[in-house]
Amino acid sequence: MSKEKKRFILKRFTPYMGKKKVLLPLSLVLSGISAALNILPFVLVWYITRDILAAPQSIDVSNVGFYASLAFASAAGGIIIYFCALLSSHLAAFRVEVGMQKVGMEKILSMPLGFFDQHSSGKIRKIVNDGAGTTHSFLAHQLPDMAGSVVSPIILIVLIFTVDWRMGIASLIPIILGFITMRFMMSSKGKNFQKMYYDSLEEMSSESVEYIRGIPVVKTFGQTIFSFKRFYDSIIKYKEMVYAYTLLWRKPMSFYSVIMQSAAFFLIPMAIFLIGRGENLSLALADFIFYILISPIFTMLLMKSMYFQQNVMIAGQAIDRLDGLLDYPGMGCTDNTKKIKKHSIEFRDVVFSYEGSGKRAIDKISFKLNEGETIALVGASGGGKTTIARLAARFWDADEGEVLVGGINVRDISKKELMNNISFIFQNTKLFKGSLRENIVFGKENAEEEEINKAIDFSQSREIIESLPDGIDTVIGSKGTYLSGGEQQRIALARAIVKNAPIVLLDEATAFADPENEHLIQKALKELSRGKTTLMIAHRLTSVQNVDRILVIESGKIAEEGTHRELLDKGGIYKTMWDEYQKSVAWKIVTKNIVNKGGQYA
Numbered sequence: 001m002s003k004e005k006k007r008f009i010l011k012r013f014t015p016y017m018g019k020k021k022v023l024l025p026l027s028l029v030l031s032g033i034s035a036a037l038n039i040l041p042f043v044l045v046w047y048i049t050r051d052i053l054a055a056p057q058s059i060d061v062s063n064v065g066f067y068a069s070l071a072f073a074s075a076a077g078g079i080i081i082y083f084c085a086l087l088s089s090h091l092a093a094f095r096v097e098v099g100m101q102k103v104g105m106e107k108i109l110s111m112p113l114g115f116f117d118q119h120s121s122g123k124i125r126k127i128v129n130d131g132a133g134t135t136h137s138f139l140a141h142q143l144p145d146m147a148g149s150v151v152s153p154i155i156l157i158v159l160i161f162t163v164d165w166r167m168g169i170a171s172l173i174p175i176i177l178g179f180i181t182m183r184f185m186m187s188s189k190g191k192n193f194q195k196m197y198y199d200s201l202e203e204m205s206s207e208s209v210e211y212i213r214g215i216p217v218v219k220t221f222g223q224t225i226f227s228f229k230r231f232y233d234s235i236i237k238y239k240e241m242v243y244a245y246t247l248l249w250r251k252p253m254s255f256y257s258v259i260m261q262s263a264a265f266f267l268i269p270m271a272i273f274l275i276g277r278g279e280n281l282s283l284a285l286a287d288f289i290f291y292i293l294i295s296p297i298f299t300m301l302l303m304k305s306m307y308f309q310q311n312v313m314i315a316g317q318a319i320d321r322l323d324g325l326l327d328y329p330g331m332g333c334t335d336n337t338k339k340i341k342k343h344s345i346e347f348r349d350v351v352f353s354y355e356g357s358g359k360r361a362i363d364k365i366s367f368k369l370n371e372g373e374t375i376a377l378v379g380a381s382g383g384g385k386t387t388i389a390r391l392a393a394r395f396w397d398a399d400e401g402e403v404l405v406g407g408i409n410v411r412d413i414s415k416k417e418l419m420n421n422i423s424f425i426f427q428n429t430k431l432f433k434g435s436l437r438e439n440i441v442f443g444k445e446n447a448e449e450e451e452i453n454k455a456i457d458f459s460q461s462r463e464i465i466e467s468l469p470d471g472i473d474t475v476i477g478s479k480g481t482y483l484s485g486g487e488q489q490r491i492a493l494a495r496a497i498v499k500n501a502p503i504v505l506l507d508e509a510t511a512f513a514d515p516e517n518e519h520l521i522q523k524a525l526k527e528l529s530r531g532k533t534t535l536m537i538a539h540r541l542t543s544v545q546n547v548d549r550i551l552v553i554e555s556g557k558i559a560e561e562g563t564h565r566e567l568l569d570k571g572g573i574y575k576t577m578w579d580e581y582q583k584s585v586a587w588k589i590v591t592k593n594i595v596n597k598g599g600q601y602a
């Protein structure tokens with residue numbers, strides 16, 4: 001990517017332009033022509049002034065009229081051509097935007113599922129949408145303007161020296177001084193400040209997000225904004241930075257503003273000097289007027305080029321972010337049409353590490369889950385249980401060893417076929433913004449009403465739906481209808497039941513549920529996994545007593561393996577876990593009784 005970065009910015013946009021790659025260069029050329037046409041009237045006005053001043057008594061009206069019409073025509077032509085330049089630059093910009101979004105979205109669709117685990121949807125949206133948006137003003141407006149800003153100075157310099165080189169030099173003095181001042185302001189110190197400015201702005205905005213997230217806590221504890229010291233500090237830092245930045249720029253900027261408006265200050269003495277040396281008065285005056293008219297154009301051009309660098313940087317960063325996304329290793333997709341016939345899962349010496357982590361999350365794990373069986377994974381947090389379930393659904397590919405579904409390596413199963421055969425219930429499943437019905441039939445759009453009803457009953461979701469204003473057609477998130485985590489989980493289970501995939505992966509599906517929900521979710525899970533091949537990660541050990549086999553996962557390895565009975569008899573890790581669990585259950589029962597009794601006396 002470093003090579004990429006050095007490439008000319010326009011080149012980096014061309015791949016996204018589609019077929020009509022000529023649009024952007026065309027707009028640059030048109031904008032250049034328009035800039036030239038915009039300068040022509042000044043020259044013509046100079047001609048007219050010269051004619052008038054040279055012979056005030058015998059003005060050739062037809063000549064003046066001709067110059068005037070030509071000036072009008074070139075000014076009008078300049079505007080029309082500039083319009084065409086903007087038209088084609090906009091067409092190009094929209095094409096690039098669409099192109100960038102398309103390429104980004106295609107890449108996102110081919111991403112391993114695990115990618116979404118590590119990148120928030122907000123960040124992905126920023127890369128794809130905002131990135132494309134940022135490039136718009138750059139391509140549509142600034143780039144064509146820049147072409148004008150390159151053409152104009154060249155013509156101007158030539159003109160300045162051909163009309164009268166001595167006045168030319170006088171008129172260039174303020175421009176050169178202004179340019180030097182600008183360079184000084186953009187010097188490494190100025191650039192440093194600019195970087196600091198953007199950094200502190202970013203820090204302040206991320207701290208403000210943290211602050212807003214924390215508002216409920218701040219409020220419930222009766223605190224003020226000052227409890228968010230980091231946010232406060234970032235504001236103060238920003239304030240001081242802006243203050244110092246402004247002070248640094250105060251003198252050069254004032255000097256710059258003054259000097260750029262001071263052409264007359266240098267031109268008048270020069271004109272007087274020239275006239276004093278016997279130059280033709282009227283010609284010198286005409287030249288003087290020409291220079292006075294033309295020098296503000298330089299000022300404007302310099303101002304524009306000052307911002308251009310910054311815009312190149314912003315557009316470059318947008319492309320960098322997209323490139324970063326595109327460089328992300330995707331997963332090889334197979335065109336294989338192999339169908340999964342048996343619904344077993346097998347791990348053969350699987351090793352897996354997360355990107356950037358030196359540690360193996362899964363360290364040579366082998367096990368086989370036969371069709372229709374249920375295996376439970378238990379063990380301390382961070383052991384690797386979730387990773388095993390993810391590997392089975394091919395969120396990532398194993399680094400070593402093989403993951404087989406139905407006896408076929410998951411790499412040789414098409415994404416669609418694999419997803420058709422697997423239902424994955426996560427710890428905290430989210431519903432889409434849409435009606436409950438849309439959410440429920442998501443995995444099987446042509447589901448019959450009867451299937452949907454059965455799924456609602458099996459997933460214990462009936463009472464949720466009946467309590468909502470529009471029943472199953474209620475849109476989640478609209479009119480203040482929100483579901484609790486446990487309720488969302490039950491709807492997600494209804495979705496999985498409708499999908500009716502033969503393999504079910506359950507990742508601590510009850511972990512975040514309150515006791516009432518937990519009981520209902522347990523019932524729903526039983527319905528969902530009835531007769532299915534099930535890999536369950538259990539949060540509560542009660543739900544694993546009757547499974548076919550339990551694997552105790554520790555530090556990415558299978559530490560123990562067997563049925564509930566076998567593992568208890570063995571007296572190892574599982575036995576300890578079970579004893580702890582029993583104690584916590586007993587403790588809960590005791591506290592419950594105390595609370596009940598307290599209630600009676602109150």
Ligand SMILES: Nc1ncnc2c1ncn2[C@@H]1O[C@H](COP(=O)(O)OP(=O)(O)O)[C@@H](O)[C@H]1O
Nearest residue numbers: 117354357361380381382383384385386387388
């Ligand atoms: N997305 C991830 N990126 C990097 N490391 C991860 C990621 N998810 C889990 N890990 C690490 O992998 C190991 C296993 O995690 P996990 O499979 O979630 O364990 P469990 O589900 O048993 O709690 C842990 O050390 C964890 O920190």
Ligand SMILES: [Mg+2]
Nearest residue numbers: 382385386387
């Ligand atoms: Mg987990």
